[in-house]
Amino acid sequence: MSSIKYLLNEQLSLIAQSLTSPQRLEILEYLSQTERSVDELSQLSNLNIANTSRHLQILKQAALVVVRRAGNKRFYKLAGNDVTNLISSLRNTAKIHLAEVEYLMQSYLNKKDELEAIDAQELLERTKHNEVTILDIRPKEEFNTGHLPNAINIPPDEINERIKNLKKDKEIVAYCRGPxxxxxxxxxxxxxxxxxxxxxxxxxxxEWKAAGYPIQQSHNLKQGGL
Structure with missing residues (x-):
């Protein structure tokens, strides 16, 4: 029995070891938005192709990502929503137990947003009553793959130009890639x-998608302006 337990723990350690690199955690964040090629991930993470492929192979060996081939290209995506939940749990545990994480949150992120954030359940309730405008602040290709229902996409580099087209009669709730x-x-x-x-x-x-909340894809929406 002890040998079986050891073998099980050995398999669990494969996943733990695959998460010991900040670059791999960043790659997982990009893949949590949409499927991406090795070239795309290389550009996003500022790694060369060889290093990107090496990190992806480690994640693949840990069964956290899956790959498909299309011609000469390889495309990766998360193995499931449970991978998103795993990263969320890791993030929450670090926030609770690591003083440096709490310090970074308090010294930078909390200063940028002093008001309390809205959670998913409250947002769902408020959308039922048409009380809010939802903004997706991600690049267009990520938005097209999936987004919150009725969200308006304003990519990061367009926010200052396009906010003048928004109405002020409703509160705005904005989201992007993660907390x-x-x-x-x-x-x-x-x-x-x-x-x-x-x-x-x-x-x-x-996190919204992994929790099973409704999502839309751009081809299901009517095209139009704000």
Missing amino acids: YCLFAYDAIEALRGQGFRAKRLENGFP
């Missing part, structure tokens, strides 16, 4: 500077 994604923080700062009532979603799109 530490600075796109939403910067968007809230810009919106409040223009007199909007704005909050951020407590987590991002991957």
Whole structure:
């Protein structure tokens, strides 16, 4: 029995070891938005192709990502929503137990957003009554793959130009890649500077999707302006 337990723990350690690199955690964050090629991941993570492939192979060996081939290209995606939940649990545990994480949160992120964030359940309730405008502050290709229902996509580099087209009769809730994604923080700062009532979603799109909340894809929506 002890040998079986050891073998089981050995398999669990494969996953733990695969998460010991900040670069691999960053790659998993990008993959939690949408499937991506090795080239895309290399550019996003500022790693060369060889290093990116090496990190992806480690994640694949730990069964955290899966790969498909299309011609000469390889495309990776998360093995399941449970991987998103695993990263969320890791993040929450670090926030509770590591003083440095708490310090970084308090000294930077909390300063950028002093108001309490809205959680997913509250946002669902408020959308039923048409009380909020939802902004997706991610690049267009990520938005097209999946987003919160009826969200408006304003990529990070367009926020200052396009907020003038938004109406001020509703509070705005902005979200991006996850709770530490600075796109939403910067968007809230810009919106409040223009007199909007704005909050951020407590987590991002991957956590929303992993929790089983409804999502839409862009081809299911009518095209149009703000």
